Amino acid sequence: MKQDRSRRTRERILDEAAVEVSTHGYAHTTVQDITRRVGMTKGAFYGQFDSKEAVADALKSHGLAKVEELSALAREDDPLSALGRFVVGLAQCLHDDVRLRAAFRLLTDEAEAQLPGHPLGEVVEQVVGMVERARRDGWSVGHAPDDVTRLLLCVAFAAQTMPFTADGEHHPGAWATWAWGRVSRSLHEAPP
Numbered sequence: 001m002k003q004d005r006s007r008r009t010r011e012r013i014l015d016e017a018a019v020e021v022s023t024h025g026y027a028h029t030t031v032q033d034i035t036r037r038v039g040m041t042k043g044a045f046y047g048q049f050d051s052k053e054a055v056a057d058a059l060k061s062h063g064l065a066k067v068e069e070l071s072a073l074a075r076e077d078d079p080l081s082a083l084g085r086f087v088v089g090l091a092q093c094l095h096d097d098v099r100l101r102a103a104f105r106l107l108t109d110e111a112e113a114q115l116p117g118h119p120l121g122e123v124v125e126q127v128v129g130m131v132e133r134a135r136r137d138g139w140s141v142g143h144a145p146d147d148v149t150r151l152l153l154c155v156a157f158a159a160q161t162m163p164f165t166a167d168g169e170h171h172p173g174a175w176a177t178w179a180w181g182r183v184s185r186s187l188h189e190a191p192p
Contacts (some may be wrong), residue, residue: 005099010048012038014062016104017055024148026056026106028073056106063103066124071126079134084180087152105155124149127185141187148187155179 014088016037020029049055070089074082092095093100107120123148131145131152141148159172159179 006048009038009040009044013040013045013048014058018059018098021056021059022098022105026052026109059099060106061160063107066097066100066103066169067123067126071130076128079130080139080184083127083134083152084131084177085181085186087128087156087180088173088176090153090156092173094156094160095172101160113129124153127152129153132164139184143187151183151187152180155183 003103003173013034013173017034018027020033020037029052031045032053032190033040049058053103067090070093073089074086076082077085086116089189107123110120127149128145129147131141135145136142144166155176
């Protein structure tokens with residue numbers, strides 16, 4: 001019983017920290033902001049996490065695990081379909097999972113600080129690998145895999161802020177599917 005309550009408390013802290021971090025960034029999120037959102041004391045917070053950094057590490061671990069999960073699911077398809085499934089899946093997960101959004105905010109903020117051996121590089125490498133597999137499988141794209149990767153990650157992230165669909169609903173997965181179809185076809189053209 002006590003372990004269950006402790007686990008639920010930890011999960012609430014991560015969820016509320018994710019909202020703060022994804023909205024304000026790591027530098028502008030404090031333990032006090034998190035505890036206020038959760039409705040707990042700092043002492044209760046420190047009973048679960050040693051520091052704000054430990055929360056950030058847990059969020060990044062969640063994000064990297066989610067990316068790996070998406071990559072593994074996508075590997076079941078042919079390489080080009082896998083790439084599309086990954087991009088659309090990432091867009092939908094970014095919409096649905098505040099912890100994933102926070103993880104990418106943390107990783108992006110750190111990448112801007114140009115930290116060596118950065119985990120965001122692992123995500124980029126996974127997508128580059130998917131692009132390269134699709135090329136080996138016959139996807140004739142006239143652009144460098146790094147460039148294609150940047151563009152596809154932009155599609156996944158843009159799905160969060162694109163306008164609503166014709167039915168008045170916001171469907172990041174549907175928008176990402178639409179964008180993936182257009183981007184994948186247009187990439188067949190030779191670069192300017």
